[in-house]
Amino acid sequence: xxxGKCRYHGGCTGKGANWGKHRLPPKDAAQWEARLARKFxxxxxxxxxxxxxLAAMSPEERRRYDAWVKSHQPGPAAERxxxxxxxxxxxxxxxxxxxxxxxxxSPELAALxxxxxxxxxxxxxxxxxxxxxxxxxx
Numbered sequence: 847x848x849x850g851k852c853r854y855h856g857g858c859t860g861k862g863a864n865w866g867k868h869r870l871p872p873k874d875a876a877q878w879e880a881r882l883a884r885k886f887x888x889x890x891x892x893x894x895x896x897x898x899x900l901a902a903m904s905p906e907e908r909r910r911y912d913a914w915v916k917s918h919q920p921g922p923a924a925e926r927x928x929x930x931x932x933x934x935x936x937x938x939x940x941x942x943x944x945x946x947x948x949x950x951x952s953p954e955l956a957a958l959x960x961x962x963x964x965x966x967x968x969x970x971x972x973x974x975x976x977x978x979x980x981x982x983x984x
Contacts, residue, residue, distance in 0.1 A: 866920030 868889060871881040903911060917933070919926065951959065 863922040864920075865923070865926075866918065 868885070870885060871878055875881060900908065900911070917930070919929065
C-alpha cells in the first residue's frame with residue numbers, strides 16, 4: 847500500500863536497503879521495551895512455524911522453497927538486481943555450454959581433438975622426464 851503497510855497483515859515493509867528485514871520499534875516510542883519484547887517474540891514464533899512448515903514439505907516443495915528463498919534475499923534494490931542478473935547470466939552460460947557439448951563433432955573435428963589430447967599428453971610426459979613439471983615454486 848502507499849503508506850508502507852502490508853495489505854495482508856498491516857505491518858510495515860522495508861523499502862530500498864531495508865527490504866525484507868525486520869523493523870524494530872523506534873526508541874522514542876511509548877513502552878519501547880514491551881514493544882521490542884513483543885517483536886522478538888513474534889520473530890521467534892515465526893521461526894518456529896517456518897521450521898514446522900519446512901519439516902512437513904516434500905523434497906520437491908523444499909527445492910522450490912529453497913529456490914524462492916535464494917531469489918528473494920533482503921538488501922538494497924541494486925544488489926538484488928545484480929544478483930538476479932548474475933543468476934540469469936549463469937543460467938544462460940550453462941545453457942550455451944550444454945548445447946555446445948550436445949552437438950555432434952564432425953569426423954575431422956574429432957580427429958583434431960584426439961590429436962590435441964595426444965600432443966598434450968606427450969608434452970606432459972616430456973616435461974616430467976626433463977624435470978620441468980615441478981612448477982614455479984619447485
